[in-house]
Amino acid sequence: MTAANLTSVAQAEQGTSLWKDAWRRLRKNRLALFGLAVLTAFILIALLTPWLAPYAYDSQNLDLGASPPSAEHWLGTDIFGRDLLTQIMYGGRISLAVGFVATAVALVIGVTWGAVAGYVGGRVDAVMMRLVDILYALPFMIFIVLLMVVFGRNLLLLFLAIGAVEWLTMARIMRGQVQSLRQQEFVEAAVSLGLSPATIVRRHLVPNALGPIIVYTTLTIPSVMLLEAFLSFLGLGVQPPATSWGLLISYGAETMEEYPWLLIFPGAALTLTLFALNFLGDGLRDALDVRGSGD
Amino acid sequence: MWRFVVGRLLQAIPVILAVITVTFFLVRIAPGGPFDSEKAVIPEVKAALEAQYRLDLPLGQQYLAYLGDLAQGELGPSFKYPGRSVNELIAAGLPATAELGAYALLVAVVLGGLAGVVASLKPNSAQDYIPMSVAMIGICMPTFLLGPLLVLLFGIHLEWLPVAGWGDIPGDKILPSLTLGAAYAAYIARLSRAGMLEVMSQDYIRTARAKGLPEWQVVTRHALRGGLIPVVAFLGPAFAGLLAGSFVVETIFQIPGLGRFYVQAAFNRDYTMILGTTVFLSTLIVLFNLLSDILAAWLNPRLRAQYGEA
Numbered sequence: 001m002t003a004a005n006l007t008s009v010a011q012a013e014q015g016t017s018l019w020k021d022a023w024r025r026l027r028k029n030r031l032a033l034f035g036l037a038v039l040t041a042f043i044l045i046a047l048l049t050p051w052l053a054p055y056a057y058d059s060q061n062l063d064l065g066a067s068p069p070s071a072e073h074w075l076g077t078d079i080f081g082r083d084l085l086t087q088i089m090y091g092g093r094i095s096l097a098v099g100f101v102a103t104a105v106a107l108v109i110g111v112t113w114g115a116v117a118g119y120v121g122g123r124v125d126a127v128m129m130r131l132v133d134i135l136y137a138l139p140f141m142i143f144i145v146l147l148m149v150v151f152g153r154n155l156l157l158l159f160l161a162i163g164a165v166e167w168l169t170m171a172r173i174m175r176g177q178v179q180s181l182r183q184q185e186f187v188e189a190a191v192s193l194g195l196s197p198a199t200i201v202r203r204h205l206v207p208n209a210l211g212p213i214i215v216y217t218t219l220t221i222p223s224v225m226l227l228e229a230f231l232s233f234l235g236l237g238v239q240p241p242a243t244s245w246g247l248l249i250s251y252g253a254e255t256m257e258e259y260p261w262l263l264i265f266p267g268a269a270l271t272l273t274l275f276a277l278n279f280l281g282d283g284l285r286d287a288l289d290v291r292g293s294g295d
Numbered sequence: 296m297w298r299f300v301v302g303r304l305l306q307a308i309p310v311i312l313a314v315i316t317v318t319f320f321l322v323r324i325a326p327g328g329p330f331d332s333e334k335a336v337i338p339e340v341k342a343a344l345e346a347q348y349r350l351d352l353p354l355g356q357q358y359l360a361y362l363g364d365l366a367q368g369e370l371g372p373s374f375k376y377p378g379r380s381v382n383e384l385i386a387a388g389l390p391a392t393a394e395l396g397a398y399a400l401l402v403a404v405v406l407g408g409l410a411g412v413v414a415s416l417k418p419n420s421a422q423d424y425i426p427m428s429v430a431m432i433g434i435c436m437p438t439f440l441l442g443p444l445l446v447l448l449f450g451i452h453l454e455w456l457p458v459a460g461w462g463d464i465p466g467d468k469i470l471p472s473l474t475l476g477a478a479y480a481a482y483i484a485r486l487s488r489a490g491m492l493e494v495m496s497q498d499y500i501r502t503a504r505a506k507g508l509p510e511w512q513v514v515t516r517h518a519l520r521g522g523l524i525p526v527v528a529f530l531g532p533a534f535a536g537l538l539a540g541s542f543v544v545e546t547i548f549q550i551p552g553l554g555r556f557y558v559q560a561a562f563n564r565d566y567t568m569i570l571g572t573t574v575f576l577s578t579l580i581v582l583f584n585l586l587s588d589i590l591a592a593w594l595n596p597r598l599r600a601q602y603g604e605a
Binding site: 141145147270 | 310317439443446542547557562564569573577
């Protein structure tokens with residue numbers, strides 16, 4: 001047992017200390033802190049974009065055309081004379097929103113599914129997890145492309161389609177957690193107090209499984225954002241007049257020979273966010289002492 | 296071992312059937328018929344077309360007829376390219392895609408495996424940190440960004456390599472293969488490092504050292520086999536990712552492969568083409584997953600013992 005573990009045992013008697021302890025360990029991880037800072041900044045910027053953006057979303061200066069970074073346009077302008085910084089800020093709102101909303105969808109489905117399977121057990125569990133196994137084997141990337149083609153390129157559907165793909169691992173993790181937790185005395189105590197299964201799952205099992213859930217959620221967001229960007233790059237995701245980082249990268253790639261900044265800045269925004277989320281996820285895994293089943 | 300193989304094969308069948316069924320009905324419930332165009336089509340012509348594509352039959356019969364076709368390896372005609380079948384289009388696109396995928400896989404396994412093994416031999420040294428930091432960049436940098444950036448650097452600024460094409464100019468296969476393989480090289484580097492670290496602390500490695508084998512032989516003859524099991528198990532999912540990645544890479548580098556056909560079919564709403572390609576690619580992915588599972592099991596002596604030798 002390491003020193004860190006010993007302190008966590010000692011502190012466990014003080015109630016909320018798991019989180020305090022995790023936070024102390026996270027604070028020592030510079031990369032994770034950097035990720036947290038970048039992420040917080042980007043989220044704040046995304047929330048405040050309508051007030052922070054230097055230009056209106058639809059403002060353009062056709063006479064200017066594509067111009068390199070300058071004092072008026074910090075990141076330059078695109079071929080229609082639109083301010084690139086403004087475009088990236090508005091695009092970031094969509095990219096981040098897809099990341100968070102689709103992950104939330106996956107979280108709700110996965111946690112519910114896994115908790116029910118793990119708590120009820122028996123034949124219900126066998127059937128539910130067998131279904132997860134079958135879905136796991138389906139090539140989902142191709143299915144999402146198919147869904148986007150069949151149902152038109154609609155943002156809401158994009159959320160749902162991506163969320164519907166990403167819940168599987170969450171369900172497996174949750175089931176494993178619930179299975180090990182339900183043997184413990186505090187759950188027996190809750191049962192003998194006459195609490196309903198739904199209450200036990202909500203009040204006792206989910207809070208105790210929060211560590212792995214948080215870690216896996218942090219690592220799901222970047223993979224979701226990558227998926228959105230991939231679809232948008234192919235023209236099957238976010239559609240103009242809306243924009244996202246994936247779409248901006250795809251425009252930038254078309255004209256990169258003449259106007260490389262149109263590729264590099266949106267690319268940097270996306271890569272930086274993915275970096276931040278991955279570092280934060282890895283840091284949280286170490287801080288919360290979760291053995292990941294994700295990789 | 297055979298029981299394991301047969302068991303896995305039997306598991307793959309419902310999955311493939313599910314893929315076919317879901318894809319078929321998804322495509323059929325899509326809004327807008329394939330022959331609804333701006334121009335009014337003469338009713339007789341439309342009826343003849345619908346009969347040719349069996350759209351006049353009830354949905355259930357269409358499905359059964361499609362299954363019958365598939366059983367004979369017939370993926371159906373294309374809506375958009377009259378006179379050409381999905382089989383022909385796949386045959387035209389598959390060679391380029393397969394070659395691209397094979398090179399990318401080679402890049403991934405060789406570069407990634409090498410980086411991971413090298414890093415694992417001296418953990419927490421520069422020899423570990425440098426390749427692993429590069430791998431982190433590889434994981435975070437999406438294919439569709441890496442590709443254009445490589446083109447910008449090696450194709451346009453340095454003018455070392457061609458910027459597009461496939462098999463037209465010498466060297467034009469290098470950039471696409473690197474682009475597609477990079478992310479998987481990064482994953483494999485991480486996996487093989489973790490796998491090797493675990494294996495190197497096992498008793499049988501200590502035994503190998505104790506009997507006086509030089510370190511490089513300990514690594515190549517004893518550690519690699521166990522250390523690379525996670526990598527082999529990863530190859531199945533990686534194959535699915537490589538196929539999806541090839542959609543992007545083929546678009547960027549204008550390679551006439553399956554991925555590009557698929558994306559074009561998606562834009563053209565060429566439903567039979569989408570259906571046929573989805574079924575084909577999905578089956579391929581399921582089979583590759585199967586292969587990678589079997590290979591990983593065969594490499595793992597514990598699993599082999601459990602199912603008995605051959």
